Amino acid sequence: MIRTRSQLLTIAGRLGALGAMVGIAAGITQAAIGSRIPNWTGNKAHPVALGLLTVALSISAFVAARTLRTAPPPRNETLTAITLWFAVVAFVCSTTVGRLWAIPGVLVLTAAGVTLTAFGWHHFLSVVAKNWLRGLLGILGALELMMAVSAAPTITVAAGLVAGGALIAAAIQTKPGRQTRVSLLVAASLPFAILTWWTIVTPLLTVVAFVIGVAATRASVVTSVDAGIAAPLDVHSVG
Amino acid sequence: MHEPTTGTTDDLHRYAPTVDTLIVGAASSRGVATDTPGAGAGFMSRRSVLHHIGLGAATVVVAGIAIGSYRVFDNGVLDAGDGRAYDAWANWRDDRTLRGAVAAAILAANPHNTQPWTFHVTSDSIELFADPARRTGTLDSLDREQRIGLGCALENLVLAATARGHRATVTLLPDAADATHIANVNFVDGPPEASSLHDAIGRRHSNRGPYTSTAVADDVLSTLESVSAGLDGVSVRWFTTSADRTTLGALIIDATKAIIDDEQQSKDSFVWFRNNRDDIDTHMDGLTLDAQGLSPMMLAAAKILPATSRTAGDAFWLDQTRTVHTASAAAYGVITVADPDDPVQQLVGGRLLQRVHLAATVAGLGLQHMNQITERIDRDASLSRPSKFATRMDALLAQPDRQALSTFRIGHPVRPGRLSPRRPVSEVTR
Numbered sequence: 001m002i003r004t005r006s007q008l009l010t011i012a013g014r015l016g017a018l019g020a021m022v023g024i025a026a027g028i029t030q031a032a033i034g035s036r037i038p039n040w041t042g043n044k045a046h047p048v049a050l051g052l053l054t055v056a057l058s059i060s061a062f063v064a065a066r067t068l069r070t071a072p073p074p075r076n077e078t079l080t081a082i083t084l085w086f087a088v089v090a091f092v093c094s095t096t097v098g099r100l101w102a103i104p105g106v107l108v109l110t111a112a113g114v115t116l117t118a119f120g121w122h123h124f125l126s127v128v129a130k131n132w133l134r135g136l137l138g139i140l141g142a143l144e145l146m147m148a149v150s151a152a153p154t155i156t157v158a159a160g161l162v163a164g165g166a167l168i169a170a171a172i173q174t175k176p177g178r179q180t181r182v183s184l185l186v187a188a189s190l191p192f193a194i195l196t197w198w199t200i201v202t203p204l205l206t207v208v209a210f211v212i213g214v215a216a217t218r219a220s221v222v223t224s225v226d227a228g229i230a231a232p233l234d235v236h237s238v239g
Numbered sequence: 240m241h242e243p244t245t246g247t248t249d250d251l252h253r254y255a256p257t258v259d260t261l262i263v264g265a266a267s268s269r270g271v272a273t274d275t276p277g278a279g280a281g282f283m284s285r286r287s288v289l290h291h292i293g294l295g296a297a298t299v300v301v302a303g304i305a306i307g308s309y310r311v312f313d314n315g316v317l318d319a320g321d322g323r324a325y326d327a328w329a330n331w332r333d334d335r336t337l338r339g340a341v342a343a344a345i346l347a348a349n350p351h352n353t354q355p356w357t358f359h360v361t362s363d364s365i366e367l368f369a370d371p372a373r374r375t376g377t378l379d380s381l382d383r384e385q386r387i388g389l390g391c392a393l394e395n396l397v398l399a400a401t402a403r404g405h406r407a408t409v410t411l412l413p414d415a416a417d418a419t420h421i422a423n424v425n426f427v428d429g430p431p432e433a434s435s436l437h438d439a440i441g442r443r444h445s446n447r448g449p450y451t452s453t454a455v456a457d458d459v460l461s462t463l464e465s466v467s468a469g470l471d472g473v474s475v476r477w478f479t480t481s482a483d484r485t486t487l488g489a490l491i492i493d494a495t496k497a498i499i500d501d502e503q504q505s506k507d508s509f510v511w512f513r514n515n516r517d518d519i520d521t522h523m524d525g526l527t528l529d530a531q532g533l534s535p536m537m538l539a540a541a542k543i544l545p546a547t548s549r550t551a552g553d554a555f556w557l558d559q560t561r562t563v564h565t566a567s568a569a570a571y572g573v574i575t576v577a578d579p580d581d582p583v584q585q586l587v588g589g590r591l592l593q594r595v596h597l598a599a600t601v602a603g604l605g606l607q608h609m610n611q612i613t614e615r616i617d618r619d620a621s622l623s624r625p626s627k628f629a630t631r632m633d634a635l636l637a638q639p640d641r642q643a644l645s646t647f648r649i650g651h652p653v654r655p656g657r658l659s660p661r662r663p664v665s666e667v668t669r
Binding site for chain 1: 293294297298300301304305307308309310311312313315316317318320321322323324516517519520521534535536538539540543
């Protein structure tokens, strides 16, 4: 019987790594022959781009899975981030490679569940609640990335990838006294919003991201002061 | 089951909830200690309440954006006209062999983008067949539009073969026992002859958007008319005066209403509407939101919002016909023939229609096919009942020996026409 967290994390790591490797194979299959087996790959308009995206996300899931097996075990914040990232990868890839994601999707989601079990719901919820605004900012960044991979022409795709990456970086960088940096990162999403203004969604996302980014940095500052913790130590940031 | 039974003290320290992790937010930590009476009994301060309301509102907004973003991703809002379903428009010149001429043929105008064709390619000939599975039912009761569309494809085929150095000889309906065998096109070597019409094949799109109020110059109309050279028995009749346009526009609007009121015609039309990107990628045919001539913002909103019902789509179509299509038509053109029920005249009329559309493209004009009147005429004929639309159209033409085969509007477009999906050559050749 499994009794220790480290054992559970080992299992989660193995499941996640296995799922990620099968996911990489699924992504390569989509990119290479996706248009020839549309019933299996979801009949996508851009099989190569979606296949490569699947490979990239699967690699990130693999890295996350490997992190679970490091010694000493990761902090709760890191475990929370890994759990959420497994879920994000499982969800996004379910729309990129069709039925090919069935097996890796189950494996990665199971890895997320086992990781969550290992460090407990209450810790998970505590970390999530503490970093709620930053989480929302990260979600907005992920949404930008999702839209970017479905865009055309290449300049729009590039602007979207930069925008999504910048918002995710802003979510990670939300430390006390970093408002200027966060503002600049959010501003990096402006070109994508301008290039795709007619969608309404992307300009709205940028505005909301800016508001949340500012609010997140202020919340971090206040929390640090209230907790009597010096900003440079910043125990509130995700590990 | 989460209790650690092994591990170091350091492990325990890592997993133990710290004071820090119990602080949910800045406001709650402050509020408990300060500004709320009875805070020590577990009440939330005003500031804490506002803080949580703010978080909740932000979450709801992000959730809404997430739904919108997913629709943008899933319904191809940012890649209209891109992807496999549209590759045919980019690649039609690549293959310099006879098979490459088929790549041009499949870009022809055709009813409801049904692409009702199949091609049999040999070393020195191409046979064109109708695909009986690709009909629009009661909307084209007598297959008039299908044959016109096949005539359009035939014209592109000949233009492309000629540009590739193959002189074409066309034989229409070569097999009396097989009505689906539309044409044999035999080729002999000749000098490559490029033409402006050929070069326009990849730029020709039906433009259902608004046109400007600028009139189409008479010499431009004459140029469009002149492309009928070599096509016997077919001609173009223009309606350019305000009175004529008003009369023909009213007839088109009435015919549109009649189609909508005819539930079977409405259903047969709706079958070919591709409401989302998945359908477009799966079928690579049919009418799409992209090709409806909407403004960018309207198009994005239409794609992001849930798909409309048939009846809502019909209402929108009628509204567009009334407020955009007929209201902004600079001129109407009608392809006329002696007998619109004669399959040969339908095919030749289709060739002329394609030439006119290509010539309009060369001239920078927009063109939209508007066949509601003839769709009602044929529907009435198929039900063996008199057609008020036939009577009104004949009165408008005022040519006893000519009848309308097909109708379209032209004008200077406000925005360019968008691509429609196409099945690849590999799917339409045998």
